[in-house]
Amino acid sequence: MKRLLKLLAAAALGGMATCAAATPHVFLVQNSGWMEPFYSDPKSPFKPLVAALAGSVVQPGDALVLAAFNQSQPGAPSPRALLSFKAGATPVRARVATVLSELDTARKPGSEALADTDLGEALQAALTHALGGKPGIVWLVTNNRNSPNNDQATAARNREFYQLIHGGGTIERALAFPLRMPVQGAHYKANGLMVYAFAVGREGSAALDTLLASGRIRQVITEPPARLKPLDRDTVRLVPRRVVNAPGVSFASSPDGVLRADVSPDARTPQARIEWNLENTMYPYTITSATLTARSTLAGEARPIALDTARVRDLAPGRPAPLASNMALPVAQIPDKWSLAALQSAGSAYVLPGRIELHLAGQQLALSQAFRTRMAELFPGDPLPDIFTPPAQVQASNAVLPVQVRVHYGMGPLAAVVGAALALLALLAAGAWAWARPRLAQVTVNEELQSLRGRAGTVQPVYDRAGQQVAQLKTTLFGHHLLDVREGAQVRLGR
Incomplete structure (x- = not known):
């Protein structure tokens, strides 16, 4: 059993290593004696359901491990790895369906007696070996007959299974989908099938929530999920x-x-x-x-x-x-x-x-x-x-x-503020144009008229006919001023 579980773990982790951000999915499919009608009834939708569910929830890049389980016996370990790969171009549904088509009910070693069931053993193997303690989602498909060694005290066995779910912090979220599935076999008949979803770690819980919100599960299973865990939040x-x-x-x-x-x-x-x-x-x-x-x-x-x-x-x-x-x-x-x-x-x-x-x-x-x-x-x-x-x-x-x-x-x-800003910009633009525009000034020097041009803020010299500076002309936005008029010179603005 240990050797097989190590193989199961290696198969899972090998698929996960190349895509760390993807979600690992472990599908545990029961094939003990109590599942006989689900395998032998030619009209059984059991295998197509598992393949369709895997094809819907496993996305490209996700790792998938498919394993069959019953109860481990010397020479007949359980769970038994059937398939392990990272989802890519090949449809997941078809790969799972092909492998499941060869799966049948298991028998005890050296006997014609059908194998018993141990739900807790299968789930523990998925948590500790297939996932290796890492986050992911475990899907467990069962007819709910938990009877190791054909133990009839199924209530006690169910409580052990329940303690595994609630006893530690490994499983963050647990849902159960009870499905009506009447099947008739050579030895037994059954009315229903249960699909459990166990989200491991916060990342697994977030991935399961995303699947529920996306409707991918509902595309295959239309029944509402029953909550097993948590019962202390989001109630x-x-x-x-x-x-x-x-x-x-x-x-x-x-x-x-x-x-x-x-x-x-x-x-x-x-x-x-x-x-x-x-x-x-x-x-x-x-x-x-x-x-x-x-x-x-x-x-x-x-x-x-x-x-x-x-x-x-x-x-x-x-x-x-x-x-x-x-x-x-x-x-x-x-x-x-x-x-x-x-x-x-x-x-x-x-x-x-x-x-x-x-x-x-x-x-x-x-x-x-x-x-x-x-x-x-x-x-x-x-x-x-x-x-x-x-x-x-x-x-x-x-x-x-x-x-x-x-x-x-x-x-x-906003329109008022934008309008005010545009008006201010227009005013500033007009001021800038007025400041930069050259202005014409007429200056009379010794009864001789001169025309000078200057921009606002500039000061320029004024000369007489002999080339001597007789004054300075200052230009502003509001006009012109004469500065430093030489003593004895006849200088004035205008004619």
Whole structure:
């Protein structure tokens, strides 16, 4: 087993080394005895689903490791590496489909008995060997029968699997996609299949969030994901309905999840009464009870948000609860419409970043009965929903909602400033032209008329017929002046 796991690790890391910024994906596909109908039923969509999912989520440059797993036995290690490569020009879906077409259910060494299953062993191998402790995403495809050594105490085994998910900080985010997939085999029949997605490290969590937002997973799996982890952050969100008694202020949610507050530059109301819908984002959990507090940080100012009700009860996913609040607005930080910041933002929006923070204390979660019923239909006789039981230590959660205060300035002030600047430039240009323009002066020297030209600010000598300097002529914007007239000389301006 160790030798095979080292091979699995080498295959994964070899694909990752050439593209450090890409996302490594490890696909673990169960092939134990309980999976027999998924392999033997000619109409089974199991293998095409795995190939389509890999083809959708793995992007060019990403590393992919495909492995089959059951339970490791002497002479029959598990997981077993099937494929490892860095995605490039060749379609990922076709490569995965080709390899999976040869995969069948495994048997115990030296026996016709079908192999057992160990979910925890497979996941641990992916985390420590395939990824080598590095960030990435592990996809585990299973029928949810976790029964090492044909152990019938599946509830205990599921709790061990659950502890692996929640026990350490390696897995940042965990989702489960329960899928309806009725298949009939020679020995068993099954109704459902489960696809788990485990995001390892912050980079893996960010990559999984990007995949969810892009719709790439939804192209293959249309069922909403059930959240396993985290249960202590991003648990609720606020969706604005309307703003009361705050002229010039409106709130709206943007597709990127940012709350945008559009504010008129003339709005000076320090408080706004806002009516929200409080939504639970933790499918399939209901928040049966919690105490809610909120605060805002806008334009660098942290203020508490006064809520009409601070108690949350029986908040189920998809059923928003109304919530009203009084919230401070950063009117003191809104630039005046004649300020440089406002003029620079004319015709667009001046943005003040911020956030709203929600804290749920004494949080009590319950798995919805509808989800339990669905799981019982898909996986009859399997107590796997027990692994969705929230850990006892998760009794509080936080949610952060990014906010942008957007102040919209019209073009009027900017047009006025531009007009004034143009007028000043015209005046300066006229002054410069007047300053540089040569001016004609007539000077009479000893009853003889002379014509002289000079620019404003210049001083030039005045001579008589004999070539002797008799005075100096100074030219200004407003006329001419005689300076230093020689004693006895007859010099005057004009005739």
